[in-house]
Amino acid sequence: MAIEVKGLSYIYSRGLPYEKEALTSVSIKIFKGEAVGIVGHTGSGKSTLIQHFNGLILPQVGTVKVFGEEIKNDKRFLKELRRKVGLVFQFPESQLFAETVYDDIAFGPRNLKLSEEEVKERVMWAIDEVGLTSEYLDRSPFSLSGGEKRRVAIAGVLSMKPEILVLDEPTAGLDPQGREEILSVVKRLKSEKDVTVIFVSHSMEDILSLVDRIFVLKEGRVVVEGKIEEVFKNKEIVELFDLSVPDIFLLGEELKEKGFKIDEPFRDPLIAKKEIVKNI
Ligand SMILES: Nc1ncnc2c1ncn2[C@@H]1O[C@H](COP(=O)(O)OP(=O)(O)OP(=O)(O)O)[C@@H](O)[C@H]1O
Ligand SMILES: [Mg+2]
Structure with missing residues (x-):
């Protein structure tokens, strides 16, 4: 089992007049090697949920286990967790910061205190994995197109060789070509590697083309889960939860x-x- 969430609830600004319950009693299981989609309208809690997977947000109520180990607030544990669970944020291009694409992708592996030779190996592997040539490595990240920037951001996460890859709306705001580029990267990863992929999206088209199972969130609760074709075939569910098949x-x-x-x-x-x- 890659991830097991049990009875997870989360409240932002707890105790303040504007507190907001973003997750309510969420329980889900994600198996090793599978590709799952998390969908739901804006504000339904998708980003809040997935930020629990690498300990960016710690559980307030309930538990999250990754490969059988319960997430706890321990510095060493969290460091190891973030190596195993790679999170590509919503609009990751805003996180590019280094002078060259190389340095950007190398940032994580250098933090792992790998030798510069091993770092280079990882960078070359990761840039290839996202379908860019090594000619990009000397360029400034800021000179790239939207789709290329996002691929570099994904390469930066892949360079850590995560066992679980979480992508939060990776195609949002891209033109059709940029979207295709990202989808083909994820498809390749899914087919080649033993990586568990968790794909958050508003786009049912993206989800349908990539994942086998989906979880639908509504107002912080998981309201539907199942194999994608079973869910899409179920007219009652589709209507009730306004899924745009x-x-x-x-x-x-x-x-x-x-x-x-x-x-x-x-x-x-x-x-x-x-x-x-x-x-x-
Ligand atoms: N830092 C925060 N402080 C207070 N409330 C927050 C914070 N982050 C999110 N929320 C609220 O929690 C709820 C869930 O937000 P979340 O970002 O998880 O939704 P989402 O499904 O990812 O939405 P989107 O599709 O727009 O990305 C929303 O009502 C949101 O306004
Ligand atoms: Mg979100």
């Missing part, structure tokens, strides 16, 4: 009802094309 998925279901032989749910246009071509 992607058209491409609905097309697949409709064709199936009309007698098409569809083997794979339509997660993206490529799958749709393959399945439709088989039938004509």
